[in-house]
Amino acid sequence: MPVNIEDKISKLSPAQRKKVEVRATEFIAEEMTLRELRKARKLTQVSMAQQLGITQDSVSRLEKRSDLLLSTLRKTVEAMGGNLSLVAQFPDRAPVVLAGIAEDDPRA
Numbered sequence: 001m002p003v004n005i006e007d008k009i010s011k012l013s014p015a016q017r018k019k020v021e022v023r024a025t026e027f028i029a030e031e032m033t034l035r036e037l038r039k040a041r042k043l044t045q046v047s048m049a050q051q052l053g054i055t056q057d058s059v060s061r062l063e064k065r066s067d068l069l070l071s072t073l074r075k076t077v078e079a080m081g082g083n084l085s086l087v088a089q090f091p092d093r094a095p096v097v098l099a100g101i102a103e104d105d106p107r108a
Contacts, residue, residue: 034076035063041080051079070101 045059074084086098
């Protein structure tokens with residue numbers, strides 16, 4: 001029998017609902033598209049294009065892609081003022097930061 005999320009939420013106490021809302025907001029904040037990330041950083045496609053040495057149209061297309069080279073993703077994140085790291089997660093061990101994959105000079 002299907003479960004309606006609204007029914008489940010309505011049965012929670014106000015404190016429990018608030019806790020769920022806070023955690024949902026945290027989850028949403030943890031995941032962004034490149035476009036959302038750029039906007040959150042208050043950057044325009046034009047400014048990103050200048051940083052990357054490409055056209056504004058190329059930035060637009062880049063933000064719509066679902067499959068990027070890691071080097072392209074790294075350069076894009078760096079143009080926003082950040083650093084890219086890749087983390088592998090497994091059910092039976094702590095997360096592992098992968099070295100030498102998202103860097104220009106591995107282990108530099």
